[in-house]
Amino acid sequence: DAGVTQSPTHLIKTRGQHVTLRCSPISGHKSVSWYQQVLGQGPQFIFQYYEKEERGRGNFPDRFSARQFPNYSSELNVNALLLGDSALYLCASSRAGTGAAGEPQHFGDGTRLSIL
Amino acid sequence: QKEVEQDPGPLSVPEGAIVSLNCTYSNSAFQYFMWYRQYSRKGPELLMYTYSSGNKEDGRFTAQVDKSSKYISLFIRDSQPSDSATYLCAMRAILTGGGNKLTFGTGTQLKVEL
Numbered sequence: 253d254a255g256v257t258q259s260p261t262h263l264i265k266t267r268g269q270h271v272t273l274r275c276s277p278i279s280g281h282k283s284v285s286w287y288q289q290v291l292g293q294g295p296q297f298i299f300q301y302y303e304k305e306e307r308g309r310g311n312f313p314d315r316f317s318a319r320q321f322p323n324y325s326s327e328l329n330v331n332a333l334l335l336g337d338s339a340l341y342l343c344a345s346s347r348a349g350t351g352a353a354g355e356p357q358h359f360g361d362g363t364r365l366s367i368l
Numbered sequence: 369q370k371e372v373e374q375d376p377g378p379l380s381v382p383e384g385a386i387v388s389l390n391c392t393y394s395n396s397a398f399q400y401f402m403w404y405r406q407y408s409r410k411g412p413e414l415l416m417y418t419y420s421s422g423n424k425e426d427g428r429f430t431a432q433v434d435k436s437s438k439y440i441s442l443f444i445r446d447s448q449p450s451d452s453a454t455y456l457c458a459m460r461a462i463l464t465g466g467g468n469k470l471t472f473g474t475g476t477q478l479k480v481e482l
Contacts, residue, residue: 256411285469292376294456294472295412300463307467342411344470356402357470359411 254279256345256360264366265333273328273363277345283307284326285357286318287342295342301326302348338367371395374457374473383482387444391457391473394438398459398471401433403442406454406475415455416442447480454478 257276265271277284283302287295300308301320315331324345330337341364344357374391381387389403400419404412416431418424418440424431432441440459444451454475462468 287470292474294372294374294458294474295470297469297471300467300469302467307465308463308469310469356400356414356417358414359404361409361411364409 256343256358258341258343258360258363260363261361262364262366264368266368267333267335269333271330271333271365273330273341273343273365275326275328275343275345275360277324277326277343278358281345281347281358282324283346283348283355283357284320284324285344285346286326286328287344287359288312289340289342289362291339298328333367335367338365340364369394371471372457372459372473375476376474378477378479380479380481381447383447383449383480385447385480387442387447387451387478387480389442389444389455389457389476389478391440392438393440393459393471395459395461395471396438397461399462400460401431401440402458402460402470403429403431404456404458404472405451406456408453412456412458449480449482452479 285300286298289295297310299318320326340362342362344359346355403416406412428445430443456475457473458470
């Protein structure tokens with residue numbers, strides 16, 4: 253079975269531009285989460301979506317937004333890019349996404365975003 | 369103070385050694401504990417997933433959780449050069465909106481040498 257797939261693999265943008273990153277979850281998974289990983293650090297939580305609704309938001313500015321589609325795929329949008337947005341953006345999926353259900357999250361290989 | 373503390377290393381061991389990786393945490397709301405392995409230019413790969421205090425074994429890997437001390441460990445037996453990677457501990461908490469998020473440690477860079 254295919255794992256979590258993300259596109260594009262790499263992206264180079266300039267300050268002030270907008271970017272859209274895409275994620276397809278593992279088949280049967282209804283929850284998608286987004287994380288930002290800066291070099292040398294662990295991933296930081298940005299958003300969680302479950303059944304097309306936002307279920308959680310991390311400490312990121314409003315320039316970051318996301319949505320989930322009926323087929324459970326997801327997009328992460330970042331406006332007005334800053335140099336500090338350069339990072340690996342990871343998408344993770346799980347079967348369930350709410351409450352205390354013990355569902356592990358599985359990650360894709362990420363999109364490496366570089367801001368010039 | 370960070371919610372999850374993890375020594376970034378690097379940690380270098382000879383092939384065949386037993387490796388011990390550790391994390392401490394401060395948030396009592398964390399309910400599930402995970403270890404991920406991340407190779408260079410790849411996403412994190414789930415290795416171990418535990419809920420209760422105690423030990424869980426899977427092949428050469430053993431995860432240990434001590435909730436009373438807020439301390440988790442990962443042991444790797446008979447380490448191999450292919451184990452060279454960054455190891456991330458992660459902890460899951462329920463959010464007020466009903467969702468959940470993972471909080472990660474910094475990651476420990478491990479190198480297993482021939």
